Amino acid sequence: MRPCDRREPRLCLLPPRISRRRGDPPRAILKADEAELLELDGEPFPIEVVEGAGSYVCGEETALLESLEGKRGVVRARPPYPAQAGLYGRPTIVSNVLTFAILPSILARGGSWYASLGTGRSSGTMVLQLGGRVKQPGLVEVPFGMSLRQVLDQFGGGMAPGARFKAVQVGGPLGSLFPSSKLDLPICYDAFAQAGAVLGHGGIVVYDHETDMVDLARHFMAFTAYESCGKCTPCRIGSVRGREILERIQSGGGSLDDLALLHDLGETMKVASLCALGGRAPYPVLTAIEHFPSEFRSKLNA
Amino acid sequence: MKLTINHRLVVASPGETVYSAAKKAGIAIPGLCASDHLNPFGSCRLCLCEVEGQAGLPASCTTPVREGMVVHTESERLTRLRRNILELYRSEQPAGGEHPEALERLAKGWGWRRYGIGSRRCARRSSTTPIRFSRSTMRSVSPAPAACEPAMKSKAPMP
Numbered sequence: 001m002r003p004c005d006r007r008e009p010r011l012c013l014l015p016p017r018i019s020r021r022r023g024d025p026p027r028a029i030l031k032a033d034e035a036e037l038l039e040l041d042g043e044p045f046p047i048e049v050v051e052g053a054g055s056y057v058c059g060e061e062t063a064l065l066e067s068l069e070g071k072r073g074v075v076r077a078r079p080p081y082p083a084q085a086g087l088y089g090r091p092t093i094v095s096n097v098l099t100f101a102i103l104p105s106i107l108a109r110g111g112s113w114y115a116s117l118g119t120g121r122s123s124g125t126m127v128l129q130l131g132g133r134v135k136q137p138g139l140v141e142v143p144f145g146m147s148l149r150q151v152l153d154q155f156g157g158g159m160a161p162g163a164r165f166k167a168v169q170v171g172g173p174l175g176s177l178f179p180s181s182k183l184d185l186p187i188c189y190d191a192f193a194q195a196g197a198v199l200g201h202g203g204i205v206v207y208d209h210e211t212d213m214v215d216l217a218r219h220f221m222a223f224t225a226y227e228s229c230g231k232c233t234p235c236r237i238g239s240v241r242g243r244e245i246l247e248r249i250q251s252g253g254g255s256l257d258d259l260a261l262l263h264d265l266g267e268t269m270k271v272a273s274l275c276a277l278g279g280r281a282p283y284p285v286l287t288a289i290e291h292f293p294s295e296f297r298s299k300l301n302a
Numbered sequence: 303m304k305l306t307i308n309h310r311l312v313v314a315s316p317g318e319t320v321y322s323a324a325k326k327a328g329i330a331i332p333g334l335c336a337s338d339h340l341n342p343f344g345s346c347r348l349c350l351c352e353v354e355g356q357a358g359l360p361a362s363c364t365t366p367v368r369e370g371m372v373v374h375t376e377s378e379r380l381t382r383l384r385r386n387i388l389e390l391y392r393s394e395q396p397a398g399g400e401h402p403e404a405l406e407r408l409a410k411g412w413g414w415r416r417y418g419i420g421s422r423r424c425a426r427r428s429s430t431t432p433i434r435f436s437r438s439t440m441r442s443v444s445p446a447p448a449a450c451e452p453a454m455k456s457k458a459p460m461p
Contacts, residue, residue, distance in 0.1 A: 077344040077364035233346050237390040241417050261416050268386040271359050272347045 056227040059201075060275050061094040063229060074229040075275040096201075098127055119145030122188035126199065130156050132206035133163040142187065149183040152206065163208035167291070171200025173223045174280035176287040177207075177216075197287075198280065213295045217288040218246035224281035235278025238269045242285065254300050259289065305371045314367040321349050321363035324375060331375045332384055332408050334391075336363040346391075348384050348408065351375045359383070385412050393417035 026049045032038050038045045050068060052058050058067045062076035065087050086092025102125065106114045115123045122144035131137045134156030142151060148168060152158070159165055167177045170187075176197035178185065185191055192199050207216065225239040242265055248254045266282030273279040289296055303314050307324050314323035321336050334346040344364035351362040354372040362375060374380075388409045395401045 077342065077361065079366060231343075231345055233387055233390055237394055241390060241393055244417075257416070264386060268383055268390075272350060272383050272387060274344060274347070274361075 055229070056223075057229045057275070057277050060277065063275070064094065065092065072229075074231045075277075077274065098201075101127070117143040119143075119186065119188050120190055122190065126187060126202055128155075128187075128202045128204050130204050130206075132168075132204075133160045133165075133208040134158070134206050135160050144188040145186050147184050147186050148178070148204075151187065151204065152183070156206065159206070159208065163210075165206065166209050166211050167207045167213070167288075169205045169207070169284060170203070171198045171280075172203040173220050174198075174277065174283060175200050175203065176283045177213075177291060178287070179291040197283070200280075213288045213292040214246065214250050214299055217285040218243060218250055220284040221246055221281065224277060228277060232272075232274035232278060234269045234272040235274070235281065238265055238273075238278065239281055241265060242269075242281070246285070249296060249299050252299060252301055256300060259296060259300075262286070262289065303367055303369050305367050305369070305373065307373045308375055316367070318367050319363055320351060320353075320365045320367055320371075320373055321361075323367050324362065324373075329375065331362050333363060334404055334408070346387070348387055349375075350380055350383060352377060352380065384408075385414060388412060389414045389417065 029038075029047050029049055033047070038047060052064075052067065053073075055063070055067070055073045057063045057075065058073040060075055061082055062078065063073045065082060066076065067073040068087055082092045082094050084091060086094070102114070114125075118124050125141050125143050127139065127141045128151060129139055130151065134152060136155065136157035138155070140151065140155045142155075148170070152168070165180055167179055168183070169175045169177050170192070176195070178195075178197075182195070185195055185197075187199065189199060221239060221242040224235065225243045228235045228239050230236045242262065245254070245258050245262055245265075249258055262282075262285060266286045269278050269282050271279070273281075303316055303318075305312055305314060305320075305323065307320070307327065307329055310327065310329070312323050312327045312329075314326075319342055321331055321333065321342075322338075324331050331349045331351070333349040335343050336346075336349060342364045344361040347361055349362040350359040351365070352359060352374040353365070354374075359380070362373070388405070389412075391405055392401070392409060392415060395405075
């Protein structure tokens, strides 16, 4: 992250899980500083590393800016966009660490090489975090356009021993759930947008046949209820009510009306929330109901 | 600066929000958090509006006016969303308690209470001492425990 005014210090905010457990990004910056590599056009280009306090919503660019200013990490209304008025009201470009991570390859091999990778409007590569019940979890970087199935088979090595595929979630805890019939979906922005899904930060989690989809849906709504910054009503109250409805369904006290209410609540959160946390929260729940309706119906109290 | 709100030509000054421009022109947009005395915050989301040529439904209280913009503040979809949001607000109110006037004024005639009333927050709060301001002129900000008890029984158990 870099305020455009070059007199300002350059800052970056790292989640504590990276800076504490690995220590690598701060160490890399320290080493670059020691080697006097941190300069731009002959002038010093200091990078200050600020450790985040662990809030999920501080990954959202405006909440991140609030946090960097020492305020509570809540989302700002846009406009103005950070590029107009960002950190301390100055024009600010907020970039993901992934963006910087790809720069050395582009500088070494050229922009046309990078642009030649990928498909359609999604050019280049995507870094994926492959997890869950695959044989070989880990980080992989693939060109856009590869199908989910190819990624799971080629890099994940298929399912873990004894596990049978049930669903895959792409894009983190707010990502849509896909059944096996959707595995040929290519990993690119257009195809995902068409499928009503997001690539998000590229997290891929595979769930096996033992996964309780009602419990999974409840888990993700509980996640949003916990992480909501509380600024806007659809997310602050909606996520709590959503979690309660799913808890009720799970405990056998739910009804068909509860499923209808989840749809209504989902629509409200999707379009009325201030940021993507509330706006995306209904997706894992609604796609779980869409693709695994029998699991929800069987728990309903007639 | 000229814009159109609900098919009416409205004149506004640059930097003004759609919400305040509408208000000055006598077009009331529902809202709970917008105030002449505070900076725009965009919390309640009741003042959502439709702007032609723009995706999504921005809050009119945080949306700056633009020359020539065409805004709609009333539609079937907006009404449905406002009802849903008010229903969420109501779900936080204590059972049997007095509800905030502004909330009830907006929710007038809308009987939706599909989430039930009196939530778990209320039940949790009742187990501790309610927060009270020391000055006698100020009312308690927390529902009295008695008001919460029916709510705890009314709905399915929450772990």
